[in-house]
Amino acid sequence: DVKVTQSSRYLVKRTGEKVFLECVQDMDHENMFWYRQDPGLGLRLIYFSYDVKMKEKGDIPEGYSVSREKKERFSLILESASTNQTSMYLCATRGGNQPQHFGDGTRLSIL
């Protein structure tokens, strides 16, 4: 079974803070993804990575950055958190053309 672990289920931060969301997978998959999910808007892709040290912008990269120093770990960084970044954040991994598997998600609140 694919295991995708996100570091926190719930997180509360303040406006202007730098926030790190961590994601680790144990399947040696090349592809990793960060999404946010908001009511009525569905899943929106923030960033993805096809290999170590490689990153590509998704549909809504503004205000975010990512880091992939090791194959198993993909980090999402909110450079200066704002209230409109309050959301559910989902990490996913995929090997080749196989289905994506999601972590449990991090519900992030920015006060």
Place this chain on the structure above:
Amino acid sequence: QKEVEQNSGPLSVPEGAIASLNCTYSDRGSQSFFWYRQYSGKSPELIMFIYSNGDKEDGRFTAQLNKASQYVSLLIRDSQPSDSATYLCAAHNNDMRFGAGTRLTVKP
């Protein structure tokens, strides 16, 4: 135009009935299609995938694909209250595109 479209619902069916969930996609190059189930407050979990035209059955679930019509559906037979969730359709070409989801409620 959204790349993957689903009726947002809510779709309500009585227990034991067949629930029919529909999805259309715009990218004709899409090769594989997925259905995920998402319970409230939880992350999406894969329940079915289909690559070829026609039907694919797995227990109470049947996925149907018609590439000519760019249409994917999911049928849930003998619906149970535990099937109440949001169902996400996804289409994969070079990347994965998700629909916004259809909320299904199965009433006892």
